Amino acid sequence: xxxxxxDHVSKKFGDVLAVNxxxxxxxxxxxxxxxxxxxxxxxxxxxCLAGLEDVTQGRILIGDQVVNDVAPKDRDIAxxxxxxxxxxxxxxxxxMAFGLKLRKTxxxxxxxxxxEAAKILGxxxxxxxxxxxxxxxxxxxxxxxxxxxxxxxxxxxxxPLSNLDAKLRVETxxxxxxxHLQLQTTFIYVTHDQMEAMTMASRIAVINKGxxxxxxxxxxxxxxxxxLFVAGFIGSPAMNFFNATLRREDSKLFVDGETFKVQIPxxxxxIYSAYIDKPIIFGxxxxxxxxPQFAPPEINAQEVxxxxxxxxxxxxxxxxHMKSKDHHFVARVDPRSRFVIGEDAKVVFNMSNxxxxxxxxxKAIR
Amino acid sequence: MSQKRQKLxxxxxxxxxxxxxxLIWTIPTIGMLVSSFRPRDRVLSTGWWNVNWSELTLKNYxxxxxxxxxxDPNMPGGVAKGDNMSRAFLNSLTVTIPxxxxxxxxxxxxxxxxxxxxxxxxxxxxxxxxxxxVVPLQIALIPILRDYTKINLNGTFLAIWxxxxxxxxxxxxxxxxxxxxxxxRDILESAFIDGASHFxxxxxxxxxxxxxxxxxxxxxxxxxxxxxxLVALVFIGSRPEVAVLTQRLxxxxxxxxxxxxxxxxxxxxTMMVPLMIFFFLQRYFVRGLLAGSVKG
Numbered sequence: 001x002x003x004x005x006x007d008h009v010s011k012k013f014g015d016v017l018a019v020n021x022x023x024x025x026x027x028x029x030x031x032x033x034x035x036x037x038x039x040x041x042x043x044x045x046x047x048c049l050a051g052l053e054d055v056t057q058g059r060i061l062i063g064d065q066v067v068n069d070v071a072p073k074d075r076d077i078a079x080x081x082x083x084x085x086x087x088x089x090x091x092x093x094x095x096m097a098f099g100l101k102l103r104k105t106x107x108x109x110x111x112x113x114x115x116e117a118a119k120i121l122g123x124x125x126x127x128x129x130x131x132x133x134x135x136x137x138x139x140x141x142x143x144x145x146x147x148x149x150x151x152x153x154x155x156x157x158x159x160p161l162s163n164l165d166a167k168l169r170v171e172t173x174x175x176x177x178x179x180h181l182q183l184q185t186t187f188i189y190v191t192h193d194q195m196e197a198m199t200m201a202s203r204i205a206v207i208n209k210g211x212x213x214x215x216x217x218x219x220x221x222x223x224x225x226x227x228l229f230v231a232g233f234i235g236s237p238a239m240n241f242f243n244a245t246l247r248r249e250d251s252k253l254f255v256d257g258e259t260f261k262v263q264i265p266x267x268x269x270x271i272y273s274a275y276i277d278k279p280i281i282f283g284x285x286x287x288x289x290x291x292p293q294f295a296p297p298e299i300n301a302q303e304v305x306x307x308x309x310x311x312x313x314x315x316x317x318x319x320x321h322m323k324s325k326d327h328h329f330v331a332r333v334d335p336r337s338r339f340v341i342g343e344d345a346k347v348v349f350n351m352s353n354x355x356x357x358x359x360x361x362x363k364a365i366r
Numbered sequence: 367m368s369q370k371r372q373k374l375x376x377x378x379x380x381x382x383x384x385x386x387x388x389l390i391w392t393i394p395t396i397g398m399l400v401s402s403f404r405p406r407d408r409v410l411s412t413g414w415w416n417v418n419w420s421e422l423t424l425k426n427y428x429x430x431x432x433x434x435x436x437x438d439p440n441m442p443g444g445v446a447k448g449d450n451m452s453r454a455f456l457n458s459l460t461v462t463i464p465x466x467x468x469x470x471x472x473x474x475x476x477x478x479x480x481x482x483x484x485x486x487x488x489x490x491x492x493x494x495x496x497x498x499x500v501v502p503l504q505i506a507l508i509p510i511l512r513d514y515t516k517i518n519l520n521g522t523f524l525a526i527w528x529x530x531x532x533x534x535x536x537x538x539x540x541x542x543x544x545x546x547x548x549x550x551r552d553i554l555e556s557a558f559i560d561g562a563s564h565f566x567x568x569x570x571x572x573x574x575x576x577x578x579x580x581x582x583x584x585x586x587x588x589x590x591x592x593x594x595x596l597v598a599l600v601f602i603g604s605r606p607e608v609a610v611l612t613q614r615l616x617x618x619x620x621x622x623x624x625x626x627x628x629x630x631x632x633x634x635x636t637m638m639v640p641l642m643i644f645f646f647l648q649r650y651f652v653r654g655l656l657a658g659s660v661k662g
């Protein structure tokens with residue numbers, strides 16, 4: 001059990017800067033998820049922490065100890081790989097016992113720990129099998145088991161669910177969260193899937209192009225994205241963005257998108273006074289666009305009319321793709337709504353949950 | 367032509383040519399096998415296809431295996447020339463087994479180093495090893511022989527073990543490198559985190575996982591050494607107590623080529639080991655040829 005600190009960590013591969021001045025402090029027992037598109041440097045950051053890559057600059061600390069020059073085996077970490085990386089010629093039991101044997105753990109202790117881990121993961125019946133005789137989900141659990149038996153200070157997960165099918169992924173996601181509660185250890189988890197990040201993390205670090213974009217709790221990240229990238233990356237379907245201008249009319253503040261004009265709630269108007277008549281990006285999440293018939297009464301509704309392009313029925317909701325001139329956006333509306341493709345329809349934006357970004361810096365204005 | 371007929375035709379073409387190839391390959395071998403069981407006079411006077419099934423005899427094998435001189439009342443002087451191949455057979459095994467095991471061990475270590483360890487000059491050394499592949503071993507025979515003479519190594523088994531090891535290493539290293547470097551990186555990294563050293567990884571992971579590649583190279587090296595005449599002749603000479611099978615075989619025809627019947631059975635005795643290896647380890651042959659190209 002230990003905290004982990006990235007202190008101005010950079011990693012270069014040749015001329016390519018994979019990780020750029022990363023600063024993260026991860027508290028003991030935290031479940032931190034590093035999330036970002038593929039190739040953003042999140043896995044590299046994890047591999048630096050594991051000691052599989054040397055850092056080019058900066059320090060990595062586990063607890064109070066700088067581990068830059070410590071060998072992977074002496075860092076007291078365990079890692080679960082995307083490919084599981086099980087030893088193919090060993091039984092499940094030997095796979096899990098391998099690390100302990102190398103550490104000269106007494107036999108009885110190895111046996112106790114392996115069986116305990118197998119019990120937690122529900123793989124007690126598989127101990128004598130070899131990896132190729134297991135299904136993907138079982139292999140994944142063995143990989144986790146191999147990490148658990150080591151009782152490390154920090155668990156590292158490198159996209160451990162991406163080779164599982166959708167249903168199993170949801171199930172395993174819950175199991176890993178449960179495991180975190182049970183083990184009370186620091187978990188650091190890398191994924192490109194924002195769903196995984198949202199559901200499991202106690203905090204999420206969003207990384208893009210090697211740079212940390214924002215680090216926060218899932219809910220806060222969702223409600224208050226710092227910049228355009230985070231706003232677009234977290235949430236599915238993604239947030240809608242509109243190039244627009246801020247206008248003041250009769251002491252009221254409006255977002256003017258040419259084909260629509262919506263009023264900014266008065267209590268927030270003051271923040272944006274510096275941006276009047278300047279180009280901004282207006283963002284609103286699909287679930288904050290309602291069919292006026294079924295819109296909840298408490299929202300700050302502003303009407304917009306647009307043409308229905310495509311509708312996708314999901315059962316519990318409908319995704320309506322709409323367009324008005326250059327603007328395309330998705331609304332997530334009540335399943336009782338009837339939208340006819342090709343016709344104009346009226347929707348309302350819930351302006352209480354709108355986002356406004358500076359078009360040049362792409363930073364959120366708030 | 368309909369598609370079905372076309373398919374039939376092309377499969378006929380392929381199978382037909384394979385059949386012809388196999389026939390061309392096996393007919394001489396069958397001829398040898400038949401001749402090895404025929405008596406001397408008949409071998410010298412008629413071809414093997416004129417075989418008379420009642421004339422077949424095991425005498426040739428008896429002569430070849432059991433001694434230089436065999437009592438035979440039908441021969442002038444009551445003695446027939448034979449050959450003590452059993453001794454040569456043991457010599458061949460003594461030469462071949464270490465000449466196979468030693469290069470494989472060294473090459474496996476080297477291949478692991480080249481594939482997974484970082485050290486300065488890794489690329490240069492590897493290129494040198496691969497470049498060695500194009501050097502014909504005949505070039506090295508005389509210099510090595512002179513060195514061996516200086517240190518009194520000539521005519522010993524150690525001399526030929528070392529020679530075969532040296533000649534076999536470049537190919538062995540290259541083949542094993544291809545295989546070992548294609549093993550999934552994650553597995554090794556996982557072992558590192560688990561606390562394994564390079565040596566543990568080599569013995570506990572690389573060796574067991576490389577068995578197909580090791581076996582296929584072992585087969586190739588074994589066959590090469592077993593069938594080798596040149597290197598054996600140069601480095602251990604033909605003194606009967608050290609001579610290997612190929613050398614005895616060479617002498618067997620007799621100075622005037624009168625002992626064909628012995629040569630045929632001698633050849634079959636020699637072929638026994640390669641044949642057995644081939645039949646038992648056939649799958650490694652195929653797998654070894656594919657090593658590195660397709661992940662198994």
